[in-house]
Amino acid sequence: MQGESRMLAIGKKGSIARQILFPLLLLIVGSNIVVVSIIMRQLDAQLLLAAQHKLNQISQLQDIKFTSNINELVNDVLIVSRTAPIKAIANNDGSKDIGVSGELSIEAWKSQLARICTEILNFKERYDQIRLILADGSEWLRVDRRGDENSIHIVPANDLQNKYSMSYFQETIKLQLGEVYLSEIELNREFGVVSKPEKPVIRASTPLYADDGKLFGILIFNENLQNGFDELHALAGDDTNVLLSNSAGEYILHPEENKRFQFEYGQSSSIFGDYPAAKYLLADMGNSFETGIADKGNEQQVYSLRTIVYGSGAPGNRLIVATSYDLSSALQVKSHLLKQIYFLLILITVIAVLLSIIVARRIAKPIVRMRDALTDQGLNTQSTELPLSSSGEVGDLARVFEQFITELSRRQKILHVEVQERKSAQAELEENNKKLVSLNREMEQFAYIASHDLQEPLRTVASFVDLLVEHNAEQQDEQVKVFHGFILDSVQRMRDLVTALLDYSRLGADSKREKIDCQQLLNEVCEDLGARIEDAQAEIHYSDLPRIDGKRTELRMLFQNMISNGMKFSRQDVRPCIHISAKRGSGEWVFCVQDNGIGISPEHFDKIFNIFQRLHNRDDFDGAGIGLAHCKKIVQMHSGKIWLESSLGEGSAFYFSLRDIDNG
Numbered sequence: 001m002q003g004e005s006r007m008l009a010i011g012k013k014g015s016i017a018r019q020i021l022f023p024l025l026l027l028i029v030g031s032n033i034v035v036v037s038i039i040m041r042q043l044d045a046q047l048l049l050a051a052q053h054k055l056n057q058i059s060q061l062q063d064i065k066f067t068s069n070i071n072e073l074v075n076d077v078l079i080v081s082r083t084a085p086i087k088a089i090a091n092n093d094g095s096k097d098i099g100v101s102g103e104l105s106i107e108a109w110k111s112q113l114a115r116i117c118t119e120i121l122n123f124k125e126r127y128d129q130i131r132l133i134l135a136d137g138s139e140w141l142r143v144d145r146r147g148d149e150n151s152i153h154i155v156p157a158n159d160l161q162n163k164y165s166m167s168y169f170q171e172t173i174k175l176q177l178g179e180v181y182l183s184e185i186e187l188n189r190e191f192g193v194v195s196k197p198e199k200p201v202i203r204a205s206t207p208l209y210a211d212d213g214k215l216f217g218i219l220i221f222n223e224n225l226q227n228g229f230d231e232l233h234a235l236a237g238d239d240t241n242v243l244l245s246n247s248a249g250e251y252i253l254h255p256e257e258n259k260r261f262q263f264e265y266g267q268s269s270s271i272f273g274d275y276p277a278a279k280y281l282l283a284d285m286g287n288s289f290e291t292g293i294a295d296k297g298n299e300q301q302v303y304s305l306r307t308i309v310y311g312s313g314a315p316g317n318r319l320i321v322a323t324s325y326d327l328s329s330a331l332q333v334k335s336h337l338l339k340q341i342y343f344l345l346i347l348i349t350v351i352a353v354l355l356s357i358i359v360a361r362r363i364a365k366p367i368v369r370m371r372d373a374l375t376d377q378g379l380n381t382q383s384t385e386l387p388l389s390s391s392g393e394v395g396d397l398a399r400v401f402e403q404f405i406t407e408l409s410r411r412q413k414i415l416h417v418e419v420q421e422r423k424s425a426q427a428e429l430e431e432n433n434k435k436l437v438s439l440n441r442e443m444e445q446f447a448y449i450a451s452h453d454l455q456e457p458l459r460t461v462a463s464f465v466d467l468l469v470e471h472n473a474e475q476q477d478e479q480v481k482v483f484h485g486f487i488l489d490s491v492q493r494m495r496d497l498v499t500a501l502l503d504y505s506r507l508g509a510d511s512k513r514e515k516i517d518c519q520q521l522l523n524e525v526c527e528d529l530g531a532r533i534e535d536a537q538a539e540i541h542y543s544d545l546p547r548i549d550g551k552r553t554e555l556r557m558l559f560q561n562m563i564s565n566g567m568k569f570s571r572q573d574v575r576p577c578i579h580i581s582a583k584r585g586s587g588e589w590v591f592c593v594q595d596n597g598i599g600i601s602p603e604h605f606d607k608i609f610n611i612f613q614r615l616h617n618r619d620d621f622d623g624a625g626i627g628l629a630h631c632k633k634i635v636q637m638h639s640g641k642i643w644l645e646s647s648l649g650e651g652s653a654f655y656f657s658l659r660d661i662d663n664g
Contacts, residue, residue, distance in 0.1 A: 058323050092106055143155070203221065203223075243324075516555060521555060538567045545582050635657070
């Protein structure tokens with residue numbers, strides 16, 4: 001029997017074990033294939049991202065290194081320009097060897113300056129020349145490197161040149177004291193001819209002024225950038241290409257000699273042809289970078305472009321550094337990692353298959369036993385015929401099945417009762433809704449008829465009182481006139497109350513929702529209240545109010561009542577000031593109308609929104625006491641709420657929410 005059950009668990013076609021095992025194996029194999037493909041795509045993306053990140057870091061380090069060198073160059077020029085020899089020489093005529101400043105002759109100061117320049121060149125090998133040029137453009141002192149060994153040399157007076165026509169001289173003499181001019185990067189020239197071997201240089205110069213403000217000359221440092229270019233290569237490493245272009249996109253650093261500094265020979269070799277994105281980076285005046293993949297012949301390269309902004313950040317003081325290396329090199333780690341992934345996935349698959357077989361056997365075995373028991377008892381097995389006393393999974397399954405049948409029967413009975421009760425409640429609710437609609441219509445009709453019919457007796461009372469007074473005019477004393485005034489005033493108040501009641505009953509009866517610009521609506525309300533606003537010298541402030549879905553006439557009455565109340569209940573000798581604002585809530589707009597009036601005591605907060613409720617004597621403030629009741633009904637008509645915050649003598653803030661039509 002056990003052998004048969006074991007055979008049924010795994011070997012029988014269509015068995016539960018097979019239905020569990022085969023899809024599970026298919027899932028494992030399929031998921032492994034999907035995982036490998038996803039890993040490959042993710043691996044390519046991550047390796048590419050890592051390569052781009054590495055290039056970004058390299059270009060960022062190159063940016064920092066280059067700008068640091070340029071900043072150091074600028075600082076050195078400024079430091080030397082402030083030394084004692086420069087000050088002493090600038091305050092004397094440097095073209096003559098006469099005069100004494102601080103017990104030293106001009107020649108002595110010149111000698112000291114030459115020693116300072118020599119020490120600087122000794123200490124900083126990247127500096128190629130230091131010159132002092134007078135205001136007429138003639139070189140007065142020049143210390144530079146000569147020969148293959150770059151020995152430091154003070155140039156004799158006969159070899160000095162006039163640099164008045166040079167662009168860097170003309171640009172520098174335009175500067176103020178303490179400003180530094182940085183030239184574009186170019187090849188060094190002597191007597192107008194590119195010197196050999198080629199030296200990429202950048203010049204930093206600052207004007208020199210005497211104490212009386214007169215221009216004496218300029219101090220200029222030439223930095224040989226070849227060492228800096230070598231440092232950029234060193235930062236990038238041997239496997240990374242480094243390219244550098246100037247602000248015009250012309251190459252000043254390139255592995256191929258025939259592509260760098262071609263603009264010095266009247267030709268062009270631009271980075272824009274290799275990396276079109278460089279044009280957009282140069283157009284951005286800030287620091288920016290971009291990475292990507294470019295096709296280079298039969299190969300693809302990962303590249304990073306970064307702008308280097310140095311000095312004052314002028315358009316000419318901008319470079320593009322491009323770092324790149326072959327995409328195949330970046331993905332070399334992929335093949336080694338793939339071998340490890342394949343081995344791991346195969347191992348996982350084998351383990352998963354073994355575990356699947358074990359789990360399938362354990363799941364199928366109790367189910368097969370239960371099937372045999374149900375087969376012996378028949379397909380119409382009742383709960384009393386289940387092997388409830390059996391132990392293990394079969395007993396548990398039988399007991400659960402028996403409980404399930406019992407619970408299902410009980411719930412069906414409960415559900416049937418609930419369905420009947422809900423049908424009855426639904427019918428009752430529909431009937432009540434019909435009655436409520438009918439009652440509302442009757443109430444609206446009653447309010448209209450009552451308010452309309454009440455007008456006629458009021459008019460009759462007023463007319464007859466007027467006739468009575470006119471008929472007995474000669475017999476009337478002052479007291480009768482006062483009583484006459486009281487009667488007419490009461491009749492008028494009664495008319496106002498009846499009219500207000502009629503308006504209250506008609507609110508929202510025939511109006512439809514539409515899209516309303518609250519800013520424009522407030523403009524119209526303020527225009528209607530223009531005379532009252534002017535009389536009260538009130539200030540009404542509102543801005544950036546939203547567009548909402550609502551009933552135009554009712555919302556107009558809402559804002560008009562709010563503004564009118566703010567002006568009516570103002571403090572004596574205090575100019576009314578009303579602020580109207582709105583902010584977005586959850587599916588609604590919450591408006592706030594804040595005034596600086598007399599305020600309301602907290603115990604009256606709920607009372608003021610009831611119809612015909614007044615907090616003040618009619619002699620102090622006129623009105624029927626229905627304005628805020630109108631406001632409450634209009635807000636409720638828009639599925640909103642209305643409330644307030646106030647303190648006596650400190651003004652009031654009325655809040656009301658208007659729910660969107662889609663959420664109402």
